[in-house]
Amino acid sequence: MKKEISAFWALLTFAIMIITMLITVVVLEQSPHVPLIVGTTVAAIVAKIHGYKWSEIEEMMYKGIRLALPAVVIIILVGLTIGAWIGGGVVATMIFYGLKLISPAWFLVTIMLLCSIVSLAIGSSWSTMATIGVAGMGIGLSMGIPAAMIAGAVISGSYFGDKMSPLSDTTNLAAGLTGTNLFDHIKHMLYTTIPALVIALVAFGIMGRKFADISMQSEEILTTLKVMEESFVISPWLLLVPVGVIVLVARKVPAIPALIIGIVSGFLLQIFVQGGTATSAVHALQAGFEISTGNHMVDDLFNRGGLDSMMNTVSMTIVAMTFGGVLEYSGMLKALMNLVLKFAKSTGSLVASTIAACITTNATCSEQYISIVVPSRMFAGVYQQRGLHSKNLSRALEDGGTLTSVFFPWNTCGVFILGTLGVGAMEYAPYAIINFVVPIISIIYAYIGFAIVKLTPEEIEAAEQRKKEQEFNDADNMVMVD
Structure with missing residues (x-):
């Protein structure tokens, strides 16, 4: 059974990739390919721990590459x-x-x-x-x-x-x-x-x-x-x-x-x-x-x-997008974004x-x-x-x-x-x-x-109306599916 991935696991994955990246690029003066592969591996392990099948994790990578x-x-x-x-x-x-x-x-x-x-x-x-x-x-x-x-x-x-x-x-x-x-x-x-x-x-x-x-x-x-x-x-x-x-x-x-x-x-x-x-x-x-x-x-x-x-550029792009694909489609990126939203008060x-x-x-x-x-x-x-x-x-x-x-x-x-x-x-x-x-x-x-531009009362009303119409359409579609 799949479990929602928390911000802790997302941050851990990101931190391991960045640390590996800094050591490889700055200290060892090598290309970023290997750190991205390490990051992808860690992200895949985290997704697996949270109930994703390996076939699903592979599909996440392929989706990233397709983008x-x-x-x-x-x-x-x-x-x-x-x-x-x-x-x-x-x-x-x-x-x-x-x-x-x-x-x-x-x-x-x-x-x-x-x-x-x-x-x-x-x-x-x-x-x-x-x-x-x-x-x-x-x-x-x-x-x-x-x-x-x-x-x-x-x-x-x-x-x-x-x-x-x-x-x-x-x-x-x-x-x-x-x-x-x-x-x-x-x-x-x-x-x-x-x-x-x-x-x-x-x-x-x-x-x-x-x-x-x-x-x-x-x-x-x-x-x-x-x-x-x-x-x-x-x-x-x-x-x-x-x-x-x-x-x-x-x-x-x-x-x-x-x-x-x-x-x-x-x-x-x-x-x-x-x-x-x-x-x-x-x-x-x-x-x-x-x-x-x-x-x-x-x-x-x-x-x-x-x-x-x-070819080095192409391989880098492919490797980078496998990492991005797992983060995006496993929900880890969403967990990071939700963490950010907690601090957005003003x-x-x-x-x-x-x-x-x-x-x-x-x-x-x-x-x-x-x-x-x-x-x-x-x-x-x-x-x-x-x-x-x-x-x-x-x-x-x-x-x-x-x-x-x-x-x-x-x-x-x-x-x-x-x-x-x-x-x-x-x-x-x-x-x-x-x-x-x-x-x-x-x-x-x-x-x-x-x-910074504020919405006018008319625009707020129009937006709320569009939201209600969308909710109605969504509910109607669910009834039709049932």
Whole structure:
């Protein structure tokens, strides 16, 4: 007989996983795969102790993995895209003109704004990081700017646009699950997101001053530009490929076919423009592009990409979601959420608890979407009972769920960023400014009562009527089943 799993067992499972994670990642400097397997094992044992059959526990794991399958497909396509675009000279062209046009002092500000605009237009942080972000990493590294700073600027911009775009899946998800009008939801997020954007711009502007003395005519940069011209055909026409992909996604073409068009374009460019063979073009898709120029900067920038480079990311995603699946479907995550609700007495503590629940879900379930879905189920009734408009909840879900997913190396977003930008969560975390400033602003607003919208008496009455109708329909359905 199944017994409800208490918060104690859920906390114990979570604590064992986190301790194992810290020892493995921080002390032993190894990947998070094994700690997540340990966490999954402990979660399975706890579920078994509480009466779940092994077949049911297996199904929980499979359900978790199924939730991540769309992300796995995108991750694979991104690996192919990077390989194809490097081989086709697209990335080289973006880096070449970037080095010529962007000042080192304003590079961090520029790349963050560029990623913000692109992500706002296409509604996808992942697609932005995989295209503009990859090129930005190459340009910034060529200028001598630390990788962690560049990644932080790319991530900040990409997630600003993703969070605020009406085309974003997380934006639509948060609005839909809470029953909030999409554009009311976006307008309400302006209160927390715009101040964070300003703070990030100022911070990156100050950081960029360190690099103002870097001469774009320095011998190393001039040598890099020369080697790139000798190794690739550089042409502004090649920029039509990334622009085309961005336009396709902006016109609501799904990400997968848009990326496939980009991959095919890069593949053909490698053969017909760069003069490569079909064998080398296929190799770039599978194992990544390979080049040996004798210039360490060029070799480091362009020896990457391909399907194989993403296999660590794919395996991490699968392992993480087995852990998240057991936590979610055994009820352990619900037990944690109920524990959080006990401390949510005021509006400030309610919003803070919502954001904390989103962060906890990102840490335990390793998936950004679950960090929106599960807390929305847990808190919707509480917000309504306290007379708070649903857009307060939808904003809190995005402030705490969408943005904080990048801070956990085992979360699908953290894993994707490592595979795409080549920088780990522990390194870029201090520079992902928008991602950690927004939740702080959101909590401050809640405690001081700023930008918190109450339900009108008419809205409360309408909500109660909908609840009564739902209860009546549920009772009617039960009678029909009987």
